[in-house]
Amino acid sequence: MEFILMDIKDWKSCLHLQMLQLFLLFMSFSLAVEALHAFVQDESEHKHYLNVSAATNLFVNLIGVWFFRNYARINLAYRNAEDMNCHSVFLHVLTDSIRSAGLILASWLLSIGVENAEVLCLGLVSVAVFTLVLPLFRATGGILLQMAPPSIPTTAFSKCLRQISAREDVLEVSQARFWELVPGRVIGSLSMQVKKGVDDRPILEFVHRLYHDFGVQDLTVQIDYA
Template sequence: MKRLFWLISLNVVYSTAELAIGLFTGRVGLVSDAFHLTFGCSLLTFSLFAMAASREKPDRFYTYGYKRLEVLSAFTNALFLLFMSFSIAVEALHAFIQDESEHKHYLIVSAVTNLAVNLIGVWFFRNYARINLVYRKVEDMNYHSVCLHVLADSIRSAGLILASWLLSLGVQNAEVLCMGLVSATVFMLIMPLFKASGGILLQMAPPSISNSALSKCWRQITAREEVSEISQARFWEVIPGHVVGSLTIRVKDGMNEHSVLQFVHSLYHDLGIQDLTVQTDES
């Protein structure tokens, strides 16, 4: 958390300085980039808030606790980066339509400085600098989103620097090529996180448990002589690594439902489902 706090502070100082210089010199590009950084800082601040709030214990209003805030934070970061990827693609299209000789070279100084700031952030969270990361804890997902955030910003700045250098060499459509490449890279970089965090928020079936394993449990339960029917079987992740589920079992009249419940809980617990709610009805 301390490293994230210092990264946010560094970005706030830099974006404030860039905004002041942009307003003083009348450079619209600097002002626009400063607002982009400010919005990014607000998302990183939300990540920091989620990390702090997730430590609160469950209460009567939030019985599962506040850890899912970190999933929401990761999803928000991913959504912002997808939007950034789209905006860069639009920027590349605009550069293709417009005369590239109007490229504003004063933005390169800003891009170099921004790259240096973001590389510090990448170094802070280098352990999470992977595309497909296994989330053993909910904190892993949030830190991964922070790392991808600063990494995507670094790639964007590097793309601007490369485009400017190629333009100075006289390469045609250099900005279109570089910005298009940056857009595609950021999109591919962030999609796994977007799918993982979105899947948890939409209560998808847990990817850590295969459908064949769940079907096998279903067959084993229905094979018992006490059970006549299973229905409304639902399984999802509250946070990464915490799988919950619920199902309804219809037990035949006169049969011992206690032994059935014990068998069902044991079966699904072995699959990694920590919390299971089973409702029994008599047929």
């Protein structure tokens, strides 16, 4: 029961992360719309009193980026839920830093007479935020939608099915499904039809050992006799 409660807690954490990634993606779309609006309306003016606030915010965020520097890769292999949490925090701080840097850059470009500087900077920030957040958004979405685990190739699952079906006492293998409950924890289920009167313990041990070697931690097997 303790492990089940832990997994539920981690799954809820993934849901919260998905909401955070949605917020960051919507922020990138909002910046893109704002840039388009500024271009259409020709409103490339900047409030220079915001520079001090932007510079302070950038400095604080860079400290956070340094603190979470071990999670700096965009496509990070998540071994557990903690890795995904820390990577999410890193990306959140990094995107906020990019936004502050874009604000400072726009002010400088306007000061030297560059037209549509605000449009250019908002567009670049929007693309950067979207590019950074999308991989984590896809990873958390894959967990919540119970998609096939990316850590195990599909050829491995096909190989397991062939080895199980090749056993003399196994008549059919069906409804095989595998997904990540939380990062680093792959679970699955399948149904088998075996000959009536056969001792199913050796078959179950073989199946569990086979999938465990490929990284499936929990497996539910339903056996029917024919």
